[in-house]
Amino acid sequence: MxxxxxxxxxxxxxxxxxxxxxxxxxxxxxxxxxxxxxxxxxxxxxxxxxxxxxxxxxxxxxxxxxxxxxxxxxxxxxxxxxxxxxxxxxxxxxxxxxxxxxxxxxxxxxxxxxxxxxxxxxxxxxxxxxxxxxxxxxxxxxxxxxxxxxxxxxxxxxxxxxxxxxxxxxxxxxxxxxxxxxxxxxxxxxxxxxxxLDSNVLCGWHYLWIDGKLKAQKYSKHFDYMMTKEGSAAPFFAGDNAKDVTEMVLQSRQFFKENIAEICDASSEKVIELFEIPSIPCFRAxxxxxxxxxxxxxxxxxxxxxxxxxxxxxxxxxxxxxxxxxxxxxxxxxxxxxxxxxxxxxxxxxxxxxxxxxxxxxxxxxxxxxxxxxxxxxxxxxxxxxxxxxxxxxxxxxxxxxxx
Ligand SMILES: Cc1cc2nc3c(=O)[nH]c(=O)nc-3n(C[C@H](O)[C@H](O)[C@H](O)COP(=O)(O)OP(=O)(O)OC[C@H]3O[C@@H](n4cnc5c(N)ncnc54)[C@H](O)[C@@H]3O)c2cc1C
Known part of the structure; x- marks a missing residue:
């Protein structure tokens, strides 16, 4: 370096x-x-x-x-x-x-x-x-x-x-x-x-606008209460370096899109929009x-x-x-x-x-x-x-x- x-x-x-x-x-x-x-x-x-x-x-x-x-x-x-x-x-x-x-x-x-x-x-x-x-x-x-x-x-x-x-x-x-x-x-x-800790999972609580109503979404991949990778859902992030923080933020954006797509698939009638996303990365530890x-x-x-x-x-x-x-x-x-x-x-x-x-x-x-x-x-x-x-x-x- x-x-x-x-x-x-x-x-x-x-x-x-x-x-x-x-x-x-x-x-x-x-x-x-x-x-x-x-x-x-x-x-x-x-x-x-x-x-x-x-x-x-x-x-x-x-x-x-x-x-x-x-x-x-x-x-x-x-x-x-x-x-x-x-x-x-x-x-x-x-x-x-x-x-x-x-x-x-x-x-x-x-x-x-x-x-x-x-x-x-x-x-x-x-x-x-x-x-x-x-x-x-x-x-x-x-x-x-x-x-x-x-x-x-x-x-x-x-x-x-x-x-x-x-x-x-x-x-x-x-x-x-x-x-x-x-x-x-x-x-x-x-x-x-x-x-x-390098076992943080993708997460990010956000808001959806569903048929004219605001809905708070608790959204997270599964994580282990002992903070280990075993039993948690990949991908994993550490959050103690710039590259990793950026990657987590970018992947969480995709995660929100997938969440919306899933809800839309389940109910084709509804008008669903992403309303608000977290303004800091959601690392647990x-x-x-x-x-x-x-x-x-x-x-x-x-x-x-x-x-x-x-x-x-x-x-x-x-x-x-x-x-x-x-x-x-x-x-x-x-x-x-x-x-x-x-x-x-x-x-x-x-x-x-x-x-x-x-x-x-x-x-x-x-x-x-x-x-x-x-x-x-x-x-x-x-x-x-x-x-x-x-x-x-x-x-x-x-x-x-x-x-x-
Ligand atoms: C997805 C998720 C769900 C959760 N759910 C719950 C729940 O349901 N109930 C619950 O009780 N807890 C929950 N938690 C945990 C809880 O929200 C956090 O652990 C807690 O709020 C952390 O508080 P803190 O003050 O220690 O740190 P933080 O909230 O991280 O605050 C640190 C502050 O320092 C600032 N900062 C950082 N670095 C610098 C710097 N270099 N210079 C200046 N400022 C800086 C940051 O911008 C931030 O504002 C959840 C956490 C996550 C990620």
């Missing part, structure tokens, strides 16, 4: 922020709001032109339950606020075929086999706007069309990130950084150990942090002294996992955290932690951890747990022992 040296150039430094969050998906929004609620000046950068990431731009419209599948609430805090935001608009959007089940914590309506579970099916376009208003009301500054490019390390500490947007290439100085890129972009640039501890399904019911979040398993009633801070913090830089679908979790546990509620949950946890480190330079884990609980997060060892 031929290489060329880019001319060194001085970058304008964006100053005045305690914490910078990369990525405005569910995890990024939750992290930014949590840090701001703790009095920190927060900047969130997002390369696209809307908040919510996969949960809006990816046309995913289904907020999974905040419970353990048996009706016990496991997730609260900022994530709960974000679910309630989505909840507000359901009634108004029922004409789109979205429905609301009455039990917020999923009791009696949660089962993977018969596909009935608590489902808050929001309108992703409305939710994007709600998330923007939410960030604004929580005093978070935001820049769209702004891509994270690199990190700058000064005297062994992560001191800046490099961004690019219409103003050119700049550096943002902060006391702490949160990688909510979904692809562990910041961790990768910081030369953290990361792992990639691409690259993640590989920290000192990698959460796995063997950790179901296991307590960690540095637990900062707890989650149910959207696929299985009664399973509860504690998530330790180790899975969310860089091993190289104390002031670098990650949240959402790129935390240190593997196989089936990756599939659990990538769900919308768990992304909001880990976002909240690292938002507060980053606030703490930006204030006092270290993390007192007991104090962090107390603060998270006061924020409405649930950190309770006794919930791990509930019978399946």
């Amino acid at each position: 031929t290489k060329i040296v880019e001319h060194p150039k001085k970058l304008v430094v964006v100053e005045g922020y305690d914490i910078t969050v990369v990525g405005g998906g569910i995890a990024g929004v939750a992290a930014a709001v949590a840090a701001s609620r703790h009095g920190k000046k927060v900047l969130l950068i997002e390369k696209m032109f809307g908040l919510g990431g996969l949960a809006t731009l990816g046309n995913v419209w289904h907020f999974l339950p905040l419970c353990d599948g048996l009706g016990t609430k496991i997730i609260g805090g900022v994530c709960e606020d974000m679910l309630l935001l989505a909840d507000e608009q359901i009634i108004a959007n029922k004409d789109l075929g979205f429905k609301k089940k009455s039990d917020l914590w999923g009791k009696d309506v949660y089962s993977i086999n018969d596909q009935t579970k608590y489902d808050n099916c929001y309108n992703p376009s409305v939710y994007q706007i709600q998330l923007e208003e939410f960030l604004k009301s929580e005093n978070v500054d935001m820049l769209y069309d702004t891509r994270f490019c690199d990190v700058i390390v000064t005297k062994g500490k992560l001191s800046h990130i490099v961004i690019e947007n219409k103003d050119g290439r700049q550096a943002v100085a902060s006391k702490a950084f949160i990688d909510c890129s979904g692809d562990a972009d910041v961790c990768f640039a910081a030369k953290e150990k990361t792992s990639s 691409t690259r993640r942090l590989d920290s000192d501890y990698v959460l796995s399904m063997d950790d179901c019911g296991k307590w960690f002294d540095d637990t900062v979040a707890m989650t149910g398993d959207w696929r299985r009633r009664g399973s509860v996992y504690a998530i330790p801070l180790r899975c969310l913090q860089s091993t190289k830089y104390d002031n670098l955290f990650t949240a959402g679908r790129c935390i240190s979790a593997r196989d089936g546990a990756w599939d659990i932690t990538r769900s919308i509620p768990t992304c909001g949950l880990t976002g909240h946890a690292v938002g507060v951890a980053a606030a703490m480190i930006s204030e006092q330079g270290n993390i007192d884990i007991k104090a962090l747990q107390v603060t998270l609980k006061a924020d409405g997060q649930i950190i309770d060892k006794s919930l791990l022992s509930i019978e399946n």
Whole structure:
């Protein structure tokens, strides 16, 4: 491979922020709001032109339950606020075929086999706007069309990130950084150990216009809950390199056309048109942090002294996992955290932690951890747990022992 040296150039430094969050998906929004609620000046950068990431731009419209599948609430805090935001608009959007089940914590309506579970099916376009208003009301500054490019390390500490947007290439100085890129972009640039997954299947939730009515289509090739190729449907994609991302996007377009052709064949009378496609590629899992501890399904019911979040398993009633801070913090830089679908979790546990509620949950946890480190330079884990609980997060060892 031929290489060329880019001319060194001085970058304008964006100053005045305690914490910078990369990525405005569910995890990024939750992290930014949590840090701001703790009095920190927060900047969130997002390369696209809307908040919510996969949960809006990816046309995913289904907020999974905040419970353990048996009706016990496991997730609260900022994530709960974000679910309630989505909840507000359901009634108004029922004409789109979205429905609301009455039990917020999923009791009696949660089962993977018969596909009935608590489902808050929001309108992703409305939710994007709600998330923007939410960030604004929580005093978070935001820049769209702004891509994270690199990190700058000064005297062994992560001191800046490099961004690019219409103003050119700049550096943002902060006391702490949160990688909510979904692809562990910041961790990768910081030369953290990361792992990639090459078993993503073709998928893409989209909208069809059928006989004058809008219909939301959940469309995906079969995938394995352990995230392996076995039992999943080829072709497979990794999503951690430009060629692969492009190929996945192009093939998903063909996939939508096939979907329409199938429906047309089944009902020749109907007028069917593709109405809206996702504006970001629908990769379930691409690259993640590989920290000192990698959460796995063997950790179901296991307590960690540095637990900062707890989650149910959207696929299985009664399973509860504690998530330790180790899975969310860089091993190289104390002031670098990650949240959402790129935390240190593997196989089936990756599939659990990538769900919308768990992304909001880990976002909240690292938002507060980053606030703490930006204030006092270290993390007192007991104090962090107390603060998270006061924020409405649930950190309770006794919930791990509930019978399946
Ligand atoms: C087909 C499909 C169906 C799903 N169904 C469900 C479901 O029914 N229920 C459920 O709960 N979950 C579901 N999920 C999972 C869930 O939607 C996602 O895992 C979750 O929303 C991820 O949130 P996140 O914030 O971690 O990451 P993302 O949503 O990926 O957000 C990352 C954000 O960072 C931005 N970004 C990335 N790189 C950069 C960069 N270098 N610079 C600046 N910005 C950057 C992106 O544009 C994006 O906005 C589904 C996922 C898929 C793919």
